Amino acid sequence: MTDPQGGRRGLSAARRTVQSRIRFTSLRLRLVVVFGLVALTAAVSASAIAYWLNREAVLTRTQDAVLRDFQQEMQNRASSLPVHPTQDELQHTAGQMANSSQRFSVLLVATDEQGRTVVGNSDLDTFTLEDVPKSLQKAVNKQQSASSAGGHAYHLYWQRIVDGDKPYLVGGAKVIGGGPTGYMLKSLEPEAKDLNSLAWSLGIATGLALIGSALLAQAAATTVLKPVHRLGIAARRLGEGQLDTRLRVSGTDELAELSRTFNSAAESLEKKVADMSSREEASRRFVADMSHELRTPLTAITAVTEVLEEELDAGTGGLDPMIEPAVRLVVSETRRLNDLVENLMEVTRFDAGTARLVLDYVDIADQITACIDARAWLDAVELNAERGIMARLDPRRLDVILANLIGNALKHGGSPVRVAVREEGEELVIEVRDHGPGIPEDVLPHVFDRFYKASASRPRSEGSGLGLSIAMENAHIHGGEITAANSPEGGAVFTLRLPRDASPLVEEEKRNGNGTEGNAR
Structure with a gap:
């Protein structure tokens, strides 16, 4: 036959095991998630700062070199042109300026002797005036007041633009004292590729840091949760009555101190339960021995009281009427005492489990x-x-x-x-x-x-x-x-x-x- 109580106990034990595993996994998951979030935040912050600093450094270095070279070319070549150059002169000068070490495109704009606008381009149909932002053209052509000795009325301006998905640097300046206005266009695509490679590298590093933090969190969780899991199992065994349960203590950290406290509490509980059990056993033994010892004299007393009761019931007058109430009291109390002894014997058997x-x-x-x-x-x-x-x-x-x-x-x-x-x-x-x-x-x-x-x-x-x-x-x-x-x-x-x-x-x-x-x- 099936044992419903045993089945319920088994189901209850299985449920407790599943619940403990769920709690254990949940705590482990929380530790891993917290470690991962901290690592991810730190890695993303560090990567973002590193990317921004490197981006600014790369772009600023390239920009300064290009603008410095363009300014030098404007001073050396564009300023040597006549005030009203021809288109061929502009075209030839633009080509010379484009052959500088920075390799940028040049656009020169001036007016000829008839007042018409002439344009010289180092890369025909590649860099035109439409490619220059209006705001930059306006800033370049606007005459500024000289702010100090040796100051110039016209300055060099620059702007970063994106054409399609390609970044460019556009700069412009005007020859002081009359002459052409020059614009240059420098592709920043190599720098963008370098920065993209840097971003990918930082992203990979962030991913590796996240994976490393997850592994580290797993190891830390295992280190922390193993003693906690052992403590939970020991506490459950202690609750099931296995009072000799003890934890192995190693180290001097807080978990080791917790294990020592548990062992001390379990030892104290075991001693108290053993003391209570011995006292209870002694009490049961005393009641059983007392009841057993009382049965012999009670048997004799019962026999005597039965004789007295028969005399009372017979009504022969052999007993003094003055003592008849006392005899009846003795008979009833003897019967009550006999029942009490039998009940105590029965209670003792239940307590002893026999x-x-x-x-x-x-x-x-x-x-x-x-x-x-x-x-x-x-x-x-x-x-x-x-x-x-x-x-x-x-x-x-x-x-x-x-x-x-x-x-x-x-x-x-x-x-x-x-x-x-x-x-x-x-x-x-x-x-x-x-x-x-x-x-x-x-x-x-x-x-x-x-x-x-x-x-x-x-x-x-x-x-x-x-x-x-x-x-x-x-x-x-x-x-x-x-x-x-x-x-x-x-x-x-x-x-x-x-x-x-x-x-x-x-x-x-x-x-x-x-x-x-x-x-x-």
Whole structure:
């Protein structure tokens, strides 16, 4: 047969393992992401700054060299032209200027003697006046006032432009004192290619830095999370009762200190639990020994009280009427003490884990009838149970449960007590209802506690306060449960739920080596 409780435990353990792995992976992922973001931010910032600085340096160096060469050519060649040169003169001078070390295109613009505009171009149809921005033409042709001695009325101007996807540097100047206006065009494509190569290099370096940071974060996460994972496993084992669990401590960092603290706490907990267990064992042994030792004198006392009780019932007058109440008190208290000792013995067996099920097939209606008849409760109990409802249970323990529930109802609730039996699937449900005042709400949570009595002013009532707790223990050993409640119609209702077949529990006990036996007739 399947073990539903074992299956639930296995599922719960698997769920805890999956949850711990998810949390572990999540924390690892967060560490990797944080490391990656920090590395990415640092790498991108460094790459952007490096690219911007190199870009400005490359462009400024190229620009200064070209403009300086163009200015020198304007001074050496364009200024030697007449005030009104011809187109051939402009064309020849432009070609000479373009052959400088910087290799730029030159455009010379002037007016001839008839006042017409003539143009000289080093690269025909490649660099024309339309290629020069209007703002640059206006700045070049605008005469400025000389600001200092040796200052010039016309200055050299430049501008960077993009034609299509190609960058260019355009510069212009005018010959002072009359003469042509010169423009030059220098392609910056080689520099742009160099800068693109630099950008690719910086991008690759950023990617490698990101990958390196991820690997570093993975290694750091492993270093940090392994002790945390081991600590989680150790804490879980400690919670499952493995109090000898300890962590291996290495190093002097915070995690090592945490491991030492855990080991210290586990050791202290183990000592305290061991001390409590030894005290509990000693207490159980004391109760068991005391109960066992009390049985011998109680047997003799019981025999004497039975004789006295027979004398009282016979009414022969052999006893002094003055001592008759005392004899009756002794008889009742002896019977109560005997019940208390038997209950203590039973409680001790439950606490020690030695209580065993002896199973048999029983007719529930017959079992309840036998319990009521044995205690002479037939006139006070109404039974609503169909014959033929069979269950595989321990008859003796079921009798103990029923006797305690029905006896409690008769004692505290009053007759008539109604006992109803029904089936709910694989469960057997027995309800015991009385017609008393019910159970106070503040008492309901404690009715199954040992030695608990609802009225503190009657500590010496007939009951020992163990009956309902023993009934609950017997229900638990069957895999069942007892609940207490107040009926809306008045009175208290105790509901006993038991499996119709307790064999799976017996099989589980056998597998666990506890030696529980089941009999069948």
